[in-house]
Each structure stands twice: as structure tokens, then as C-alpha cells.
Amino acid sequence: MKTDRHAHVLSGTGDEAARHYERALDALLFFRGEVADEAQAMVAASPDSAMAHVFGAYLGLLGTEEKEAAEARQSFSTFRRSLDLAGLSPREKMHTAAAEAWLDGDMLRAGEILGEVSSEFPRDALALAVGHQIDFFTGDAQRLRDRIGGALSAWDDDDPHFGPLLGMYAFGLEEAGHYGRAEEVGLRAVERHPRDVWGIHAVVHTYEMRGLFGDGIRYLDARTPDWAEGNYLSVHNAWHYALYALEAGSVERVLGVYDNTLHNEQSQAVAMELLDASALLWRLLLADIEVETRWAELAGAWAGRQDGAHYAFNDVHAVMAYAGAGRLSDAERLVKHREQWLDRSSPAVSNHAMTREIGIPVCRALIAYRQQQYGRVVELLAPIRYRLNSFGGSHAQRDAIQRTLVEAAIRSGRHDLARTLLSERINLRPICPYNWRARARLDDRLGDASRAAAARARAEEQAAAGAAAWG
Template sequence: MAQRDTYGLPLSTTSDEAAALYREGVALMLSAWPDAAEVLDVASDADPEFALAHAARARLHAIHSETAEARSRVAIARKKRVRTEREASHVDVLSLALGGQSQQALASALAHVERWPRDVIILSLPLGAFGLFAFSGMADHNQAKVELCARHAAAFPEEDWWFLTYYGWSLAENGVVARGRAMLERAIELRRENANTAHALAHAMFESGANDAAEALIADWLPDYPRGGILHGHIAWHAALVALERGDADGALAIYADKVRHSVSQGTPINIISDAASLLWRLQAYGHAVPEGLWQDAAAFARKAFPRPGHAFVDSHMALLEAATGDSAGLDRRIAALDEMVGNGALGAGAIVPTIGRAALAFAGEDYGGCAHILEPMAADVARIGGSNAQREVIEDTLLVALMRSDEATKARALLDRRLHRRPSPRDSRWLSGLAA
């Protein structure tokens, strides 16, 4: 009998064991759950010629920021037996994505899922906060994700936990929060051992200002997620944001020390660095003290993890770290390199990235009027750096605090009104009341 994956697509293996392990390993990978690597490795051992098992392992290496290993493993997949056009295309798309050819990978992934929409590893590539759409430099990547999911919704059962997760998250990020949250709540009922759904649900709750619900979700769910889970530290970061929303700086710092800081988190470098930079920057911008050494510790880790500029989302957070630690020379070099990339058309997100660097430098130097002057004209382009709404809000917070501290009360009130219209926020309400006093 022909082997098939979970979604009914044929698999080029005759091994029942390899096929079963592949289905299990892919489900674990799509859930961001530990043991996916071990299961996919055993699948490859059960049938060393099974190309898609190697391809899935390559994708998992990439998720864990193991770039060299990912490229090596997808090269192995290309050499293995591939019996169907779909599998050959699957491997080709992954080769482009893992080889750093992001624009070509996005175009190829979209073409691939037009023919095989249920090929979820490929459909997942454009989706999420760190997917090909988010890191394409597009300003409207949230809308693009919704449209992609809507286009292929008919290919999936109504209660497919994976599709509900990514469609629900895409909707919530794009402002259709109630519908997105309902999908995510159903998805986590269908598969509780799914860190991607718990993470996406925390985002949906953030989008609606449901802080108590987010705190309860994380407190109930996170203890059952192994500390080795790739999203453990990042989901805890969401709890730290809730604490900050209440004004509980000590609570946020305790979460940071226990679960988010690089010395305790087993997440990916991009999450560890962005979580550290954005949380510590928020603390300081909101008027709380950052304990001595935390900035320097985070910056030292970040410099080793990302020694060269060229990634819009990373560079935006590196700018916060360099500005906060007083590394103006390092930040000047980064800005100059980014300006050159923008001029050469080599940075898809464009001028917003060096602009964030300049604004961060002004803010750290207490030139709040200068910061607002730099950042305000470019504020609409911040989405182009990628990531999620919650992650990017640190840049909007910077502009907002700069406006408040430079006596631009009218502009600050207008920005707060827009934010409060989108979602209730105790912190924003306190700020608005202070401006009215």
C-alpha cells in the first residue's frame, strides 16, 4: 500500500516505519515540541533514501537557527530518491529558503501551494512572525498572510489544528481579533501539546488587550511545556509584557531572569536577542530601572550571535542594545552599513532600519525631540522589519514616549487614542490621563 503523509499526499517510501515516524516528526515540528529531531532522524534511519525525511530534518535545523546543518541536510535530500513532482518541488523550495534566497523561495512556495495546498511544510514558510512574508520587506505582510490562508482554507478540514493556528494568528495580527482568537482557542483544544498555538493565542490576547486571559493562559500552559522547548522563553516574555502593562517591573524582571535571559533560555538567538532588547528597552522607556549589567550581558550575547548587519528585524533590536549600552561607535557603523545596503537595494525593509538606529541613539541620549523628528515620518514603515505586532510595538512606544517627553502632547494624545481604539491598555490609559492632567 502506498504511503501517505497526514494530509493524504503520497510519500516516496515503502517503509511503514519511516512513513509513520515522518508523520509524527512533522507534527512535533509543526507544534514546536521537543523530540521532533530524534523522531525525524529515526525516520531517515528507517529509510535512508526517503528524501522528505531529510528535507523535514533540514527545515527543523533552520527553525533552530542551525544554518550550516540545514543546508547540508537539504543537499542530502536533493540527492535522494524522489518519485513525485510534488516531492521534487518541495525539496527545491526548501533549498531556496534554506540557501538564503528568500524572494525566490517565497515565489516558489506560493506557486507550489497553488498545486499542493495541503503540503503544510511549504505552506508554513510564508506564514508566522518570522516567515517569508514577514521578512520580505512588505509593509502589508499581515494582510498577505490572511489572504494566503483564506485562499487555501477549503483544502483543510474545519478542525485541523495546524491550519486553525496559522489562519487564526494571521487574522488576529491583521485586526480580525475575535475570529482569530476563536480559531486559536479551538486549535489548542484539539492539540494542547502545541507551543505554536499557545504562542499565537498569547498574541491574539495581546491584540485585544486581554491581559488577564493571557496571564492565565501562560500560567496554566507553560509549566507543561519542557524548558527545552524552543518557544518556552518567548512565551514567558509575553507574560513579562503583561506584568509591565500592570506596571510590575519587578515581576517582569523576575520572569526575564528565570526564563527569557540567554543564559536560561533554549530558544533561537533571534528570539532571545529581540526579547531581551525589547523588554529591557520598554522597562527603561516606561521609567523603570534596568539592573546593572543586564544591558551589557544581552549586548555581548547579541554581538556573538549576529556579528554582521543585514537582517532588518535583528538590526532594529541590535540598535536598541547598542544605544542603551552607549556603544555609539558600533551603532554608527551599523547605521552606515545599513545606509549602504539601502542605497544598493540590498535591504528589503528599506530606510526604516537605519532610521530606527538613529532614533534609538537620539532617545538614549535624551534628545526626545530629535528622536520623534527622526521616527515620526517613518512610523508607518515599521511593519517592514517583520516580526509580530507585539514585538514591533517597542518602536511605537519609543516614538510615543519621545513625543510625551518633548512636550508634543497633541501628537502623543492622538497616537494614544489610536492605540486605545485598537485595544484597551491600562498603561496607555494611565499615560493619556497624565497628558490630560
């Protein structure tokens, strides 16, 4: 009976298909583009292999693309009708159940099943990698940390997959607030595999969350050949670079990253890349920085996708683009469609709660912000600000929404709330020019000129220290 490199049974899988499985798994762990071709080759070599079809189903879901998920659902359903579960190993049965659950829309249940796989088979790298992404998509920082941490002791340090697992663990540690430990583990991962872009990404997050954007600039600049091309994460890591540049006050560099990497004529209108573009332009909008035709082009890319209800996190970023471009009727239409979808969809679908509890209120807040209805923005966002994680993304990604609340509180005259929000932010992240600039604007409105000047000077001092990374 054929097994993978960690002695897990691969039922109905021949030697050639097993080789494709290992190559596909390696590509998945390092975010390389050949993962899709290798997964398809595995199915072609062994059409009756359950793990080949499971792998393909996961790939159809990991991109958070509605159309790809629908295609994966149809393909897997066809295979499932002819599958005899009795001939599968316990691990394969659990993977099959996890794939089915996610294809049916129950992402949370899929994550739970994969957690069971990892408990019984802790060296199943596929279960760990897919489960890790589910934890990310659902914003579960504790599971993002502990799913990987709970399996690491079963791995040998010299295992080829141990490095990328460290990269995953580093990201989980960072999202759970263990920034120093996350940086240490992430650097270990990248030392093992310099092109471990998820490990690089984890290190970058630790700098973002501590306000060490000068260190982040230097780190990404030094490793540019390792992350900037040939992988699925190059755009997202470039987005992080742009965030550093924004904190350093270099709008020219921010727009250069946007135009060269985040969104241009060669962009493929992939949801995960478009949302990075939206999130960056929205931060510029919050700062009242004009971006000329970029909003219109980005909104057109989102509109061309014609997405249905699939993942609320994507919907929010589509609405950012529509609102930024002044296409408020399109933004309203998307929200209305999602409200109608809620009436006919099952609460068992994970996106149902994400959309109802977080997605729609945030979308409506973004529209209200563009209409300068700042009090309405506060009414919508303040009640959910501690629950934003439940519709996915990272702390860094969700900060665009948190900043929207800060700006709305200042501009609506909700000075007590604005002071509270900024006190929270400054005490959590004292090195952050945005926080001090916002504090200065609040003090201006409160008539405290000396305090405003001190906050503004603090912001400029921090920005200059970060900009020094460019020499």
C-alpha cells in the same frame, strides 16, 4: 511508491524514513524539540529522499540564525548537485524550489512558491506551516491569515493536524485584526490539543491587542503546565506574560519573568529568545525603569553571537541591547556593517529591503533615543511608522518601536504629533494603561493638570483591574 499520511509522494523514501517524516512534522507543528533529531534520522534512513533534505533546509532557516542557515545552504547544495529533478513529483519539485529560494535569501519568493503548493496540495501541512512562518517573518498579515484560511476547507475536522492548523489560522486572524474570531478559533485549537503552544500564543495575542491583560494573566496561569516548558515557544509566551504584568504595573513580576525565563545564566543565546529579552528591557527603558546589570549581560550575549547581516528584525533587537547597555560604539558598528553589506548584496535578497527601508532607520532611532536626541528619533521613525510590518514580527513585538516614537514625540516637544499618535492608540485600544499614562505626561507638558489627572486615574484603574487577576 511511498507516500505520507495525506497521500503525498515521498520519492526515494523508505518506510523508516517516512515514519521519521511524520514524527518530525508533528514535532514541527507543536514546536517540540525532537523535530531536529527526527529530521536528521529521516536523512540517515533515506539519504536520497528529497523531502528529507527539504525538511532539513527549512529547519535551518526557521530559527532566523545566520550560521544555521549557512550550514543548511551548504548541505542542501551538496544534495542538490546529485538530485535528478525528473524523478520527483510536482509537489516535491516545488518544495525543492522553495527551499532553494529561501536558502539563496529570497524569502518572499519561497513564500510565493509554498503558496502555490498549498493551492494544489492544500493538505500539505509542511508547506502550510513553513509558509505561515515566512508570512510572520515578513510581516504579511493578510497572507498570514489567508494562506491557512484558503486551505482549511480541504481538511477533515478529525484530522490530527487540523488542530494546529486552527492555531495558525487564529494567529493570522489576530494579526489581521479579527480579534474576536481569532480568540474563538484559537480556543478551539487548544481544546483539541492542550499543548498546542502556537494556538495558546494566538489566544494570548488577542488579549494583548484588546488590552484584556487580566484575562491573559488568568489564561496563561491556568495553562502553565501546557506552555511553560518542553517547547520552543516557552520563552516567547513568558514574554507575553511579562507584557501583561507591565501593563498591570507589577515591575517586580516583570523582572521575575525576565530573570527566571527570558535571560539568565542558563540561556542559550538563541536569537528569537534574545530579541524577546531586548524588547522587554527596552519597554522598561522607555518607562525610565532601572534594570541594573541586565542590559550589560544581554548586550554581551548579543555580541558573543557575532551575527552578520541575515535578518533585520534581529539586528534591531541587538541594537536595543547595545544602546540599553550604553555600548553605543557597538551599535554604531553594527549599523555601519549593515550599510556596507547593502552596497555588496543583491536586492533579490529579502533582507536587503528590510535592512535598507526599516532596519537601519530603526537602529539609528534607537541609538538616537539613548543619546536623548528625541527630535532625531521622530525624524527617523515618523516616516516609516506605517511600514514597520515589512521587516517582520507581530503587532505586539513592533509596538516597542511605536512606543519609542510616542516617547520621542513627547520628550522632543512635538506635541501635535504626540497627541495624534496617542489619539490613534487610545481609540484603537482604549484599555491600555501605557496609553493613558503617556497621555497624562503629554497633558502635564501642555499644562492641562485636570486632564492629566483624569488620564492618570484611568491608567491606574485599568492597571488595578488587570492586577486583580492575581487575587
